[in-house]
Amino acid sequence: MAQTYTMEDLKQKLQERQHKMTPQRQIVLQIFLDHPGEHLSAEDCHDILRERKAEIGLATVYRTLELLSDLGVLQKMEFGDGCSRYEVNTTDPKRHHHHHLICTKCGKVEEFDEDMLEDLEADILKKCGFKTLDHQVKFYGVCKECQERGED
Numbered sequence: 001m002a003q004t005y006t007m008e009d010l011k012q013k014l015q016e017r018q019h020k021m022t023p024q025r026q027i028v029l030q031i032f033l034d035h036p037g038e039h040l041s042a043e044d045c046h047d048i049l050r051e052r053k054a055e056i057g058l059a060t061v062y063r064t065l066e067l068l069s070d071l072g073v074l075q076k077m078e079f080g081d082g083c084s085r086y087e088v089n090t091t092d093p094k095r096h097h098h099h100h101l102i103c104t105k106c107g108k109v110e111e112f113d114e115d116m117l118e119d120l121e122a123d124i125l126k127k128c129g130f131k132t133l134d135h136q137v138k139f140y141g142v143c144k145e146c147q148e149r150g151e152d
């Protein structure tokens with residue numbers, strides 16, 4: 001598993017931008033730290049907060065997620081269902097992003113952690129002179145569970 005941002009990193013990043021660490025910011029990041037490998041929308045976060053009896057409005061959740069992704073602590077993603085999702089970013093900028101496997105039946109998003117695009121990246125550099133720094137690869141299909149349910 002790649003090293004990801006921690007609460008301490010967030011505190012530091014907020015300080016650099018003269019922002020304060022608020023209980024809301026802390027509790028929103030904590031959700032992601034408690035759900036590694038998950039891709040959560042603002043609504044998902046809001047539901048989890050409600051389960052934890054934390055009174056934070058959906059608008060505040062949206063604003064906090066935007067701030068955390070501006071700071072680079074969270075990575076914002078779109079999976080084609082019209083709602084943005086977030087995950088904790090890795091701290092190593094040289095490490096390329098993992099791939100996402102998106103089930104078109106149930107909407108589940110899984111991660112595939114190996115890059116395996118090194119040959120393609122080398123080819124792109126050779127043929128186009130373009131140096132790849134990162135990528136977002138999405139595979140759309142049907143997950144194992146949905147296949148077993150025999151729906152396709």
Ligand SMILES: [Zn+2]
Binds near residue numbers: 115134
């Ligand atoms: Zn790569």
Ligand SMILES: [Zn+2]
Binds near residue numbers: 108143145
């Ligand atoms: Zn599925």
Ligand SMILES: [Zn+2]
Binds near residue numbers: 037039087100111
């Ligand atoms: Zn991911």
